[in-house]
Amino acid sequence: MNELLKDLRIVEFSAFVAAPLGGMTMAQFGAEVIRIDPIGGGIDHNRWPITDAGASLYWAGLNKAKRSVALALDKPEGRELAKAIATAPGPGAGIVLTNLPPLPGLDYASLKAARDDMIMLRLIGNRDGSAAVDYTVNAASGFPLVTGPGDGTPVNNVLPAWDVATGLYLTTALLAAERHRSRTGDGQEVVAALADVMLAMVGHLGYIGDVHINGRSRPALGNDLYGSFGRDFATRDGRRVMIIALTPRQWRALGRATGLADTLAAIGPRLGVDLDTEAGRFDARDAIAAIVAPWCASKTLAEIEQVFAGSGVLWGPFQDFATLVNHDPRCSTANPLFAEVEQPGVGCYPMPGLPLDFSAAPRQPTRPAPRLGEHTDAVLSEVLGLSAAEIGRLHDTGLAAGPAPM
Amino acid sequence: MNELLKDLRIVEFSAFVAAPLGGMTMAQFGAEVIRIDPIGGGIDHNRWPITDAGASLYWAGLNKAKRSVALALDKPEGRELAKAIATAPGPGAGIVLTNLPPLPGLDYASLKAARDDMIMLRLIGNRDGSAAVDYTVNAASGFPLVTGPGDGTPVNNVLPAWDVATGLYLTTALLAAERHRSRTGDGQEVVAALADVMLAMVGHLGYIGDVHINGRSRPALGNDLYGSFGRDFATRDGRRVMIIALTPRQWRALGRATGLADTLAAIGPRLGVDLDTEAGRFDARDAIAAIVAPWCASKTLAEIEQVFAGSGVLWGPFQDFATLVNHDPRCSTANPLFAEVEQPGVGCYPMPGLPLDFSAAPRQPTRPAPRLGEHTDAVLSEVLGLSAAEIGRLHDTGLAAGPAPM
Numbered sequence: 001m002n003e004l005l006k007d008l009r010i011v012e013f014s015a016f017v018a019a020p021l022g023g024m025t026m027a028q029f030g031a032e033v034i035r036i037d038p039i040g041g042g043i044d045h046n047r048w049p050i051t052d053a054g055a056s057l058y059w060a061g062l063n064k065a066k067r068s069v070a071l072a073l074d075k076p077e078g079r080e081l082a083k084a085i086a087t088a089p090g091p092g093a094g095i096v097l098t099n100l101p102p103l104p105g106l107d108y109a110s111l112k113a114a115r116d117d118m119i120m121l122r123l124i125g126n127r128d129g130s131a132a133v134d135y136t137v138n139a140a141s142g143f144p145l146v147t148g149p150g151d152g153t154p155v156n157n158v159l160p161a162w163d164v165a166t167g168l169y170l171t172t173a174l175l176a177a178e179r180h181r182s183r184t185g186d187g188q189e190v191v192a193a194l195a196d197v198m199l200a201m202v203g204h205l206g207y208i209g210d211v212h213i214n215g216r217s218r219p220a221l222g223n224d225l226y227g228s229f230g231r232d233f234a235t236r237d238g239r240r241v242m243i244i245a246l247t248p249r250q251w252r253a254l255g256r257a258t259g260l261a262d263t264l265a266a267i268g269p270r271l272g273v274d275l276d277t278e279a280g281r282f283d284a285r286d287a288i289a290a291i292v293a294p295w296c297a298s299k300t301l302a303e304i305e306q307v308f309a310g311s312g313v314l315w316g317p318f319q320d321f322a323t324l325v326n327h328d329p330r331c332s333t334a335n336p337l338f339a340e341v342e343q344p345g346v347g348c349y350p351m352p353g354l355p356l357d358f359s360a361a362p363r364q365p366t367r368p369a370p371r372l373g374e375h376t377d378a379v380l381s382e383v384l385g386l387s388a389a390e391i392g393r394l395h396d397t398g399l400a401a402g403p404a405p406m
Numbered sequence: 407m408n409e410l411l412k413d414l415r416i417v418e419f420s421a422f423v424a425a426p427l428g429g430m431t432m433a434q435f436g437a438e439v440i441r442i443d444p445i446g447g448g449i450d451h452n453r454w455p456i457t458d459a460g461a462s463l464y465w466a467g468l469n470k471a472k473r474s475v476a477l478a479l480d481k482p483e484g485r486e487l488a489k490a491i492a493t494a495p496g497p498g499a500g501i502v503l504t505n506l507p508p509l510p511g512l513d514y515a516s517l518k519a520a521r522d523d524m525i526m527l528r529l530i531g532n533r534d535g536s537a538a539v540d541y542t543v544n545a546a547s548g549f550p551l552v553t554g555p556g557d558g559t560p561v562n563n564v565l566p567a568w569d570v571a572t573g574l575y576l577t578t579a580l581l582a583a584e585r586h587r588s589r590t591g592d593g594q595e596v597v598a599a600l601a602d603v604m605l606a607m608v609g610h611l612g613y614i615g616d617v618h619i620n621g622r623s624r625p626a627l628g629n630d631l632y633g634s635f636g637r638d639f640a641t642r643d644g645r646r647v648m649i650i651a652l653t654p655r656q657w658r659a660l661g662r663a664t665g666l667a668d669t670l671a672a673i674g675p676r677l678g679v680d681l682d683t684e685a686g687r688f689d690a691r692d693a694i695a696a697i698v699a700p701w702c703a704s705k706t707l708a709e710i711e712q713v714f715a716g717s718g719v720l721w722g723p724f725q726d727f728a729t730l731v732n733h734d735p736r737c738s739t740a741n742p743l744f745a746e747v748e749q750p751g752v753g754c755y756p757m758p759g760l761p762l763d764f765s766a767a768p769r770q771p772t773r774p775a776p777r778l779g780e781h782t783d784a785v786l787s788e789v790l791g792l793s794a795a796e797i798g799r800l801h802d803t804g805l806a807a808g809p810a811p812m
Contacts, residue, residue, distance in 0.1 A: 049632075161571075172574060192762045199743060199744075206468075223560065337602045
């Protein structure tokens with residue numbers, strides 16, 4: 001959290017990962033991010049992981065520091081309230097972020113009619129408007145068929161990487177559009193298609209050129225690096241480590257730290273490759289691994305850690321979520337990224353702020369996610385200027401709702 | 407490409423994926439992005455994938471629309487030139503993006519001494535300054551041990567997702583810092599640690615809370631979705647498809663389109679779960695899959711495509727890179743994301759622009775990556791105001807270099 005964007009107000013109509021992540025990133029930059037959901041919650045309100053009591057840790061994770069407003073979005077009067085909040089005046093307001101199909105009266109044209117300099121960021125699945133989610137986009141990307149053993153069985157990445165990338169494209173786009181508005185007075189609609197983010201990245205990483213120019217594709221290589229040396233190895237105590245040599249310096253460090261420099265160097269002349277190049281180490285990767293594997297297998301992870309400490313070797317252990325959370329000091333409040341935060345209805349645990357440190361904007365305490373509807377009344381009062389009596393009537397008629405009792 | 411940020415100048419000292427992607431994203435927004443490399447190229451200049459002639463498709467992919475300057479960064483005079491370019495005057499200039507250890511005289515303090523409102527975005531591995539790359543950060547993240555079969559063998563994601571996310575955090579940070587500078591006159595240093603991006607995302611997605619609050623972790627589930635229904639199925643012609651039902655509407659569409667509605671509905675009472683909830687479909691996933699699998703296995707991909715077209719079923723085929731590039735119309739110039747671009751020394755192929763459409767900033771033609779040193783002379787002349795004679799002397803003394811002859 002910092003306060004770099006505290007003069008912005010962003011209204012979010014969202015679900016799942018990409019748009020909520022984008023909005024939360026803005027909230028952790030200090031922007032006022034108002035997530036408006038239907039009364040009772042949107043389609044992701046109870047999304048897994050959940051606690052034994054049924055509270056969504058996913059909601060808690062992707063809505064930190066936002067304000068939550070619950071309105072009857074299925075009724076015209078509820079949508080009018082949402083529109084009034086989204087189009088309320090203020091130089092930093094008038095920004096909507098959404099990945100849901102626009103509700104009647106909440107599309108860009110309707111919002112622009114109410115506020116001419118409206119900025120709307122809209123995430124869709126495919127450019128033609130058809131549905132796509134991270135799982136279908138990933139299936140089409142080519143990556144699952146080169147992940148894992150490469151026996152023709154696709155292996156999905158568990159990280160929703162396309163959603164993550166898209167959420168962060170949206171934050172970049174939001175700031176570019178707001179910059180343009182602050183200079184010209186002009187708002188605009190920005191549309192991002194999840195599938196296009198995947199396609200762009202496949203191209204950026206060289207895989208489209210590979211097929212077009214070379215007529216071939218990157219093969220499946222298990223956990224090996226493509227075009228350099230990197231592989232995972234088993235340790236004596238049943239752990240696994242990733243060992244990498246991208247640069248000549250890292251390659252020499254590996255030889256020096258393991259005491260295997262001469263044995264490794266002998267591979268070059270034997271196979272006729274130059275081990276000082278990435279391509280040479282890639283070609284010789286099985287020979288390199290055949291020497292490194294028994295060395296790793298003869299040592300525990302702790303022993304390897306000791307040997308590699310300060311050696312310049314590029315490596316790291318594999319660890320599961322529990323080990324990461326319980327034993328990796330980077331994943332604790334020893335790291336300023338984290339603060340212990342009490343999440344109402346869930347409990348207290350370390351929550352990450354923004355993974356960016358700004359020298360001119362000191363880190364502020366991480367704030368928890370709101371309960372659904374926690375800020376309904378405050379937003380109706382502060383943004384729309386409604387009186388307590390008017391807000392009471394909206395509750396009575398079922399157009400607005402506060403948080404459920406805990 | 408658009409021209410939303412054409413008044414910005416960003417100087418990049420970079421290698422590999424994250425910082426180059428960040429810089430290229432800014433270049434595709436129209437910013438002048440000057441990548442300064444050592445003469446002969448940086449450590450990623452020949453990175454795979456490469457063409458048969460040895461040209462790097464990776465370089466071509468991650469440096470599109472940038473300007474390339476080659477200087478003797480190993481000599482004080484070369485570094486002075488780089489510093490002069492980085493700190494040259496202009497309201498949109500004075501921004502450096504780097505993921506390399508700062509060279510003498512090119513650290514933030516030195517740059518700030520030359521230009522007080524300097525903005526420097528610096529990507530490091532771990533917050534403590536120790537090395538970390540996508541592969542080691544990913545190993546630590548927990549994801550490889552829940553990817554694939556979950557038999558204790560880690561499976562690395564082939565997409566460098568942490569690099570991608572970090573590159574896009576950097577673009578967001580750049581615009582936030584530049585916004586601050588344009589309002590206050592103050593520059594700053596922004597530091598992002600690759601490991602922190604991973605840690606933040608593990609937290610945002612709920613996995614830290616899962617361990618802390620629930621004392622458990624998301625298990626490995628193969629290609630199944632966690633907490634809802636989604637699985638991959640084989641078709642009669644040896645392809646595989648991902649079929650998903652996140653929402654009640656998608657769930658009903660699946661039953662309707664396959665004609666299996668009644669059979670699927672019978673699962674609910676039999677197992678005592680509510681199939682209209684995500685958790686219910688997750689609990690019943692094996693029973694659902696047992697009904698859907700033979701249906702898929704009796705049909706070719708084309709037949710499934712026909713049945714699902716317009717049905718509201720959320721699904722998609724797995725395809726390899728070659729199929730994506732050669733047969734998916736989204737990955738061609740039929741999609742405005744792509745343009746056929748001639749990459750000097752490589753050839754002509756479809757290159758993606760920015761995966762974002764701005765209504766107030768029309769899409770401009772995608773530009774290729776520069777050859778190393780292609781803009782050395784132009785930048786020395788335009789940015790530093792050097793004469794042809796002075797530039798000639800820099801070449802003669804080996805302090806600057808243009809592109810190698812092709």
